Amino acid sequence: MTSIEDTEIIELFKLSKSKEKAFEILVKKYQEPLYWTIRRIVISHEDTDDVLQNTFIKIWKGLDKFKNQSKLFTWLYRIAVNEALTWINKNNKKIQYDSEINDNLINKLEADVFFDGNEIEKKLQKSILSLPRRQQMVFNMKYYQHLKYDEIAKILDISIGSLKASYHLAVKKLEKYLLSD
Amino acid sequence: MNKNGFKIPDNYFDHFPNKVMSRIKAEKKKKKTFQLSVISSIAASVLIVFLSVYTMYKQEDKNEDCQLSEIEYFGIEMNDVYDICENTNSPIPDLEDTEIIDFLDNDELNYEWLIDE
Numbered sequence: 001m002t003s004i005e006d007t008e009i010i011e012l013f014k015l016s017k018s019k020e021k022a023f024e025i026l027v028k029k030y031q032e033p034l035y036w037t038i039r040r041i042v043i044s045h046e047d048t049d050d051v052l053q054n055t056f057i058k059i060w061k062g063l064d065k066f067k068n069q070s071k072l073f074t075w076l077y078r079i080a081v082n083e084a085l086t087w088i089n090k091n092n093k094k095i096q097y098d099s100e101i102n103d104n105l106i107n108k109l110e111a112d113v114f115f116d117g118n119e120i121e122k123k124l125q126k127s128i129l130s131l132p133r134r135q136q137m138v139f140n141m142k143y144y145q146h147l148k149y150d151e152i153a154k155i156l157d158i159s160i161g162s163l164k165a166s167y168h169l170a171v172k173k174l175e176k177y178l179l180s181d
Numbered sequence: 182m183n184k185n186g187f188k189i190p191d192n193y194f195d196h197f198p199n200k201v202m203s204r205i206k207a208e209k210k211k212k213k214t215f216q217l218s219v220i221s222s223i224a225a226s227v228l229i230v231f232l233s234v235y236t237m238y239k240q241e242d243k244n245e246d247c248q249l250s251e252i253e254y255f256g257i258e259m260n261d262v263y264d265i266c267e268n269t270n271s272p273i274p275d276l277e278d279t280e281i282i283d284f285l286d287n288d289e290l291n292y293e294w295l296i297d298e
Contacts, residue, residue, distance in 0.1 A: 020202065027198045035194075039187055049197075056201045057208065117186020125186060144185070 005029075006072040013063055023063075027056055030073065033145065034080045040140040041084035043105050043129075045114035047091075055083045070154055077155045081137065102129050127177035128170075134158075135170040142167055 009029075012022035034055060039048040058079050066075060092101045106129050109115055109122070117125065128136055137156065141147045153160045 020205075023205070024198055024202060027201050031194055031197050035189075036184065036187075045187075045189055052197070053201055053204060057204060060205050060208075114188040114190070115186050116188055121186035 007068075010063065010066060010068070010072065023060060026059070026063075030076055031056075033073075034076060036145065037077060037080050037141070038084045040144065041081070041137065042087055043108045043115075044112045047087060047108075051083050051087045052080070054087075055080045058083065071151075074151060074154045078157075081155060085133075098133055102131075102133075105129050123178060124174070127174050130177065131170055131173060135166050135173070138163055138166040139170040139174070 009022050009026050012018040013026070031052070035048060035052055038051045038055070039045070042048055042051055055076075059076060062079075066072065088101060088105075092104060106126050109125055109129065115122075115125075128139060131139065134156070138152060141152045141155070142149075147155075149160050149163050153163055156163070
């Protein structure tokens with residue numbers, strides 16, 4: 001299940017003398033993929049930086065209890081996604097509808113100094129942000145991060161059938177948005 | 182670095198691990214301080230409970246010492262006995278035999294209530 005390298009990291013983490021060193025290795029290994037998972041959900045670099053730190057703090061506190069029943073990276077991704085969604089909900093407390101939250105994220109994209117995509121990239125990102133949250137996450141993980149359906153299913157805890165349907169719907173909607181205007 | 186329009190600051194991933202490790206060290210310190218304060222609170226609570234129980238126990242002892250039989254203190258009302266207890270720090274001192282005899286030899290004492298008993 002868990003790759004040998006991840007297994008070694010976990011074993012070293014359990015020993016108090018090598019705990020911090022093991023964790024540093026873990027951070028260096030997973031910081032980038034987790035960063036991009038989070039960034040595509042919360043959009044701004046500043047927010048991503050905060051959420052990524054919170055994610056690794058949660059991992060530090062919970063890694064002792066990780067039971068090897070799933071791959072380590074699935075567990076890490078799941079924490080990252082949950083932290084990102086918690087962040088969005090916390091910063092949009094008074095907002096009832098997902099569509100309003102999406103509008104806020106689109107505004108963030110426009111205002112973010114760390115986004116300098118061309119017009120087509122901007123239009124694509126705005127289109128993705130117009131999708132329902134689950135379809136956004138499925139699309140980003142499949143299209144941009146090239147994760148497999150079974151991996152995404154474990155991260156998001158939904159069936160492969162639902163995933164494929166979500167992805168298919170997302171692609172159809174994006175085609176429609178991008179071809180309009 | 183740029184991914185589909187999303188940029189990140191230069192060398193961000195070089196510095197990020199240090200940022201996280203500093204936060205973790207700060208969290209560990211916070212946890213230790215919290216654990217110490219919990220232990221101190223528990224110890225203080227135990228001490229307060231112990232002192233309260235000890236004080237109550239001592240108070241009961243004092244009252245028991247004051248409950249002397251009437252027959253030992255002829256002519257002294259029970260209220261007088263409690264007054265004495267209130268006003269002294271120690272239980273009523275033991276009387277010497279000679280003192281008791283001298284007291285009993287006192288003609289002014291009235292024994293009638295004793296005979297009636």
